[in-house]
Amino acid sequence: xxxxxxxxxxxxxxxxxxxxxxxxxxxxxxxxxxxxxxxxxxxxxxxxxxxxxxxxxxxxxxxxxxxxxxxxxxxxxxxxxxxxxxxxxxxxxxxxxxxxxxxxxxxxxxxxxxxxxxxxxxxxxxxxxxxxxxxxxxxxxxxxxxxxxxxxxxxxxxxxxxxxxxxxxxxxxxxxxxxxxxxxxxxxxxxxxxxxxxxxxxxxxxxxxxxxxxxxxxxxxxxxxxxxxxxxxxxxxxxxxxxxxxxxxxxxxxxxxxxxxxxxxxxxxxxxxxxxxxxxxxxxxxxxxxxxxxxxxxxxxxxxxxxxxxxxx
Amino acid sequence: xxxxxxxxxxxxxxxxxxxxxxxxxxxxxxxxxxxxxxxxxxxxxxxxxxxxxxxxxxxxxxxxxxxxxxxxxxxxxxxxxxxxxxxxxxxxxxxxxxxxxxxxxxxxxxxxxxxxxxxxxxxxxxxxxxxxxxxxxxxxxxxxxxxxxxxxxxxxxxxxxxxxxxxxxxxxxxxxxxxxxxxxxxxxxxxxxxxxxxxxxxxxxxxxxxxxxxxxxxxxxxxxxxxxxxxxxxxxxxxxxxxxxxxxxxxxxxxxxxxxxxxxxxxxxxxxxxxxxxxxxxxxxxxxxxxxxxxxxxxxxxxxxxxxxxxxx
Numbered sequence: 001x002x003x004x005x006x007x008x009x010x011x012x013x014x015x016x017x018x019x020x021x022x023x024x025x026x027x028x029x030x031x032x033x034x035x036x037x038x039x040x041x042x043x044x045x046x047x048x049x050x051x052x053x054x055x056x057x058x059x060x061x062x063x064x065x066x067x068x069x070x071x072x073x074x075x076x077x078x079x080x081x082x083x084x085x086x087x088x089x090x091x092x093x094x095x096x097x098x099x100x101x102x103x104x105x106x107x108x109x110x111x112x113x114x115x116x117x118x119x120x121x122x123x124x125x126x127x128x129x130x131x132x133x134x135x136x137x138x139x140x141x142x143x144x145x146x147x148x149x150x151x152x153x154x155x156x157x158x159x160x161x162x163x164x165x166x167x168x169x170x171x172x173x174x175x176x177x178x179x180x181x182x183x184x185x186x187x188x189x190x191x192x193x194x195x196x197x198x199x200x201x202x203x204x205x206x207x208x209x210x211x212x213x214x215x216x217x218x219x220x221x222x223x224x225x226x227x228x229x230x231x232x233x234x235x236x237x238x239x240x241x242x243x244x245x246x247x248x249x250x251x252x253x254x255x256x257x258x259x260x261x262x263x264x265x266x267x268x269x270x271x272x273x274x275x276x277x278x279x280x281x282x283x284x285x286x287x288x289x290x291x292x293x294x295x296x297x298x299x300x301x302x303x304x305x306x307x308x309x310x311x312x313x
Numbered sequence: 314x315x316x317x318x319x320x321x322x323x324x325x326x327x328x329x330x331x332x333x334x335x336x337x338x339x340x341x342x343x344x345x346x347x348x349x350x351x352x353x354x355x356x357x358x359x360x361x362x363x364x365x366x367x368x369x370x371x372x373x374x375x376x377x378x379x380x381x382x383x384x385x386x387x388x389x390x391x392x393x394x395x396x397x398x399x400x401x402x403x404x405x406x407x408x409x410x411x412x413x414x415x416x417x418x419x420x421x422x423x424x425x426x427x428x429x430x431x432x433x434x435x436x437x438x439x440x441x442x443x444x445x446x447x448x449x450x451x452x453x454x455x456x457x458x459x460x461x462x463x464x465x466x467x468x469x470x471x472x473x474x475x476x477x478x479x480x481x482x483x484x485x486x487x488x489x490x491x492x493x494x495x496x497x498x499x500x501x502x503x504x505x506x507x508x509x510x511x512x513x514x515x516x517x518x519x520x521x522x523x524x525x526x527x528x529x530x531x532x533x534x535x536x537x538x539x540x541x542x543x544x545x546x547x548x549x550x551x552x553x554x555x556x557x558x559x560x561x562x563x564x565x566x567x568x569x570x571x572x573x574x575x576x577x578x579x580x581x582x583x584x585x586x587x588x589x590x591x592x593x594x595x596x597x598x599x600x601x602x603x604x605x606x607x608x609x610x611x612x613x614x615x616x617x618x619x620x621x622x623x624x625x626x
Contacts, residue, residue: 204517205617215620221613224606293537293606300534304518307528 001026001170006070006092010035010044010060012130012261013102014076015138017146017176019044019055024174029059029067031088036062038135047133048140050175069094072167075101075112078265079276082111089115098163102126102146104195104261105276106188106284109151121151122164123184125191129258142256145177147191149184155236157183189233193240194248195277197225199262200298203272203305210257213249221294222249228292232281235288272306274299314339314483319383319405323348323357323373325443325574326415327389328451330459330489332357332368337487342372342380344401349375351448360446361453363488382407385480388414388425391578392589395424402428411476415439415459417508417574418589419501419597422464434464435477436497438504442571455569458490460504462497468549470496502546506553507561508590510538512575513611516585516618523570526562534607535562541605545594548601585619587612 003026007018010030022028032039043056061067064087073093077084089112093099099116101108102124112121129141148168150158159182168178181187198209201222205212212218223245230240252258265272278299285292316339320331323343335341345352356369374380377400386406390397395416402425406412412429414421415437425434442454461481463471472495481491494500511522514535518525525531536558543553565571578585591612598605 205614205621207617207621211621212617215617217613217616221610224610224613294610297534297537297607297610300530301518303530304520304525304528308518308520308524 001173003027003071003166003170004068004094005029005170006067006073007031008064008073008075008088008092009077009081010039010136011076012132012138013126013128014074015044015132015136016046016128016130016140016144017074017076017102017126017171017174019046019053019058019138020174020176021170022055022058023053024170026170026174029061029070031061031064031067031092033062035135036060042136045137046140047138049142050140064088064092067092069097071097072170073097073099075099075103075108077103078270079103079105079108079273080271082108085112086115093120098122098167100124100148100167101151103276104191104199105273105280106185106192107276107280109155109184113151113153118151118153122148122167123151123188124148125187131264144175145179146171147179147181147187149181149187151184155185155188157186183238185236186238189229189236189238190240190244192233192277192281193226193229193244194252195260196229196281196295196298197222198252199260199273199277200225200302202260202263203266204298204301206263208257208259208263209252209255213252219249225294225298228285228290228295229281232285232288232290232292232295235290236284266305266309269310271310272302274302274306278302314486316340316384316479316483317381317407318342318483319380319386320344321377321386321388321401321405322390322394323352323449324389325445325451326439326441327387328357328445328449329359329441329443329453329457330387330389330415330439330484330487332359332366332371332451333487333489334483335368335371336366337483339483339487342374342383344374344377344380344405346375348448349373355449358450359453360451362455363453377401377404380405382410384410385483386410386412388412388416388421390416391583392416392418392421392586393584395421398425399428406433411435411480413437413461413480414464416589417504417512418586418593419498419505420589420593422468422497426464426466431464431466435461435480436464436501437461438500444577457488458492459484460492460494460500462494462500464497468498468501470499496551498549499551502542502549502551503553503557505546505590505594506539506542506557507565509542509594509608509611510535511565512573512586512590513538513615515573515576516579517611517614519576521570521572521576522565522568526565532562537607538611541598541603541608542594545598545601545603545605545608548603549597579618579622582623584623585615587615587619591615
């Protein structure tokens with residue numbers, strides 16, 4: 001692999017994929033904060049049903065100014081940390097390099113594009129169950145595929161580029177299945193179809209996925225929210241269907257009982273990704289006059305619970 | 314006071330009002346279940362900011378069949394126990410007696426009317442903060458007024474009757490302010506304007522009243538729910554206004570931080586009054602085709618939380 005990778009945010013997502021890339025021979029550079037000392041000394045440790053592995057030595061950095069410039073800068077921060085991006089990205093991104101934003105929700109790429117230009121942004125959606133269980137210690141539980149797509153201004157579909165294929169090839173060499181999407185926003189809306197009801201309600205109802213879909217009233221509420229998302233996506237020209245909803249439900253039924261990432265954040269007293277996952281889609285609904293009362297109520301409830309949990313407004 | 318009173322359900326409501334009536338000289342007979350032995354031996358104990366008092370001896374019963382027939386049968390059970398009423402009411406109600414149903418929500422009186430006839434039902438709404446803190450031990454915290462109104466089939470307004478005035482007089486002799494209402498359903502909808510958002514959201518958000526109205530998003534959600542209630546009430550010919558909403562909010566702002574009765578039930582692992590307070594109004598919305606998406610979502614959430622809490626569907 002000839003491309004040099006930076007991983008900004010070495011947690012459940014960045015730590016796992018970065019470690020996979022390094023194990024497969026890539027030149028990977030990890031930015032850390034609280035875990036810097038441990039990772040500097042002991043490297044990264046990945047537990048996985050596919051086999052545990054340790055990388056005793058990794059390139060670890062505490063400060064982006066000490067990092068080499070990289071061809072691919074993987075942003076695996078929580079969306080709640082995106083206000084750091086103007087400080088982080090310019091120094092580490094090579095002139096002809098590209099940012100790969102591995103986040104949920106809808107407001108990430110435009111923010112990155114403001115900093116590095118809209119022709120240097122790729123978006124990614126991770127379908128993975130993974131947790132950070134200690135400093136430099138990631139537990140990969142299930143799945144790991146990523147959907148990757150080029151970003152263009154206003155999320156105009158941009159098709160599949162050579163650059164996209166090259167990065168996909170690196171990840172696939174590292175054992176990560178990649179699905180290339182010609183329309184990033186379509187992929188983002190489709191993932192929101194799951195994230196909005198399940199992430200949101202898992203916090204409000206203090207529940208795992210199996211309990212939610214196992215209760216008729218909540219299953220109905222999940223579908224009600226999904227239909228609101230379908231209507232909003234349609235207003236932006238992205239078609240989701242009854243079949244997408246059915247697939248989401250049946251895949252969730254087939255999953256192990258799962259604590260969503262938002263619930264993990266909540267239980268860990270970390271700020272919730274309310275804006276990226278719920279607030280931004282709701283704003284987009286309002287901008288087009290699409291009724292989304294249950295999405296609005298979910299947003300109102302999450303704002304309150306987040307505030308009570310971590311003191312943020 | 315010449316009327317003989319039965320109190321069915323000697324808890325925070327029935328225990329308090331029954332004790333006030335007995336202290337004022339009324340002939341009161343209390344039905345109890347788990348607290349029977351203690352109350353039989355030690356009577357009732359009321360703590361109140363207006364002065365504590367003890368009734369060392371009360372007429373306590375474990376079985377309705379041993380009770381004398383009464384002129385006024387006060388039902389102060391939770392609505393979740395209304396399925397017991399067919400066994401309880403016929404034996405204790407005098408031929409020309411009347412039932413006074415002190416409950417929230419909308420489905421109580423029709424149920425009582427099926428058992429005793431619609432001409433023997435009075436409905437009451439209690440504006441009181443009161444908790445049972447031990448067997449036969451009630452802590453009255455604040456307020457105590459009751460709104461009383463005659464019930465007629467389909468909640469047709471029935472005006473103020475002599476019978477209603479007589480019972481009101483007894484309660485007022487006992488120090489309980491009574492407001493007589495010529496239209497019981499109007500009074501019930503007005504109380505639901507408060508109960509639906511505050512009872513419901515207090516459970517979903519694990520919050521006291523002050524935290525809810527202190528957070529802008531939840532205050533907006535409270536008002537959104539109130540406007541849905543206004544629309545449903547209007548479909549049944551009952552007019553609630555912006556002024557009613559403003560009054561509810563400002564009275565709640567003026568209250569001490571308050572844990573609602575539904576939250577107290579939830580924390581005590583008792584079944585929630587979901588149907589009376591939320592499900593029945595929602596059904597009435599659906600019957601008239603009135604959109605009430607946030608009320609519906611609140612209902613879906615409460616059904617789940619009640620199920621997880623006490624195992625009921």
